[in-house]
Amino acid sequence: MHKDLVVDTKGLACPMPIVKAKKALDSLQAGQVMEVLSTDKGSVNDFQAWVKQTNHELIKHEEEQGVYKFYVRKV
């Protein structure tokens, strides 16, 4: 999948994955896509709720060997 930015939050616990993702999102142009990597299982639901609340688009999310990947398109 095309991505304009990768935000690596592996090893970080709540609230840092979303704090970092938010900063990164602020730097993107409309239409651009970022990939967020996280190992914090607890933030999976939070992440989805956060994207929904911000009205940006969560294109997909998946898990690969304990790493959660979220793809968000800035609206």
Add this chain to the structure above:
Amino acid sequence: MTNTTATYQSMTAKEVTRFIVDKKPLFILDVRNEENYSDWRIEGETVESVNIPYFELLEGVEAAIERIPAEGTVLVVCAKEGSSIFVAEQLAEAGRSDVFYLEGGMRAWSEYLEPVKVADLQSGGELYQFVRIGKGCLSYMIVSDGEAAVIDAVRMTDAFEQLAAEKGVSIKHAIDTHLHADHISGGRTLAENTGASYWLPPKDAGEVQFKYEALQDGNEITVGGTRIAIQALYSPGHTIGSTSFIVDDRYLLSGDILFVESIGRPDLAGLAEDWVSDLRETLYSRYKELSEELIVLPAHFGKITELGEGGQVSARLGDLYKHNPGLNIQDETEFRRTVTENLPQQPNAYQEIRQVNMGKIAPSAEDQREMEIGPNRCAVHDK
């Protein structure tokens, strides 16, 4: 020189419990996501809470300041603690005083046990109830003459071993009223740690992978020589093996069959239809033959309002026959409907929890904590 650094402090689950038991006002700002908050949260008669997810407070806490009282203790709560610290710090920086965060978050809340002394027994021993306030589980410890028995021990076995050490007694028996589905039993661990016997009703233990002592109707287990009698009373319905105990001729430990404001659900092992008549027989015949003066001590509570003096959960059997809705359904068809239809959601990970309690799987400590997140939901009236 004035200290201008904004301050906030930690509050332990034990301290939060004091607010609830002593009925002191506590305002909670729960910063988990909406779904987790509506599923399970800290409750109390004097506890008020609002839910604003931490990710809505990343740019500032004005929205939170507007929704919390200007004065009085405010406790910020999240799943583990990281986000609550993040928000508590900002509240303090915004000038709010008396700000706390819950140490260890809801995970710690789920694991805290409050020991409550129920009674001095007739023959010299003592009976304790351990209230797992965050999850609604109740365990019991009977202490007499250098010995102790623990009934329905939860995973955090330190609490029992600690009380045993304080009392200078050795734990001889770890007993489970039934194979639990809402929480991981600490019975086997406790038995391994202390050399105690682990007792289970054999009808619930068909698939277990370890050795246990078979708990049968009419068994009498003594604690402290022959001083305290624990009489086993076969009372199927929540599970097919469910067994109750009469302790010291006065206390009815009812397991997950009878609660203070509800009755046990028969569906957690997937056999609701088969067990309905057992449940009815136990509640409407077998228990009815017992003395109305018995004090019922269940293995769970469903609502925080069930906590009485000092946090104790108990009720007189005769009173429950008057007031408990589950004991007052005269029509059998209606009873069947009540206990099999429109039941609350099942406890989190209940099938895996049963597997752990049978010794079939052995997840890591971290996974066990995750499996137990949420309320117990063992009663038909829990929502």
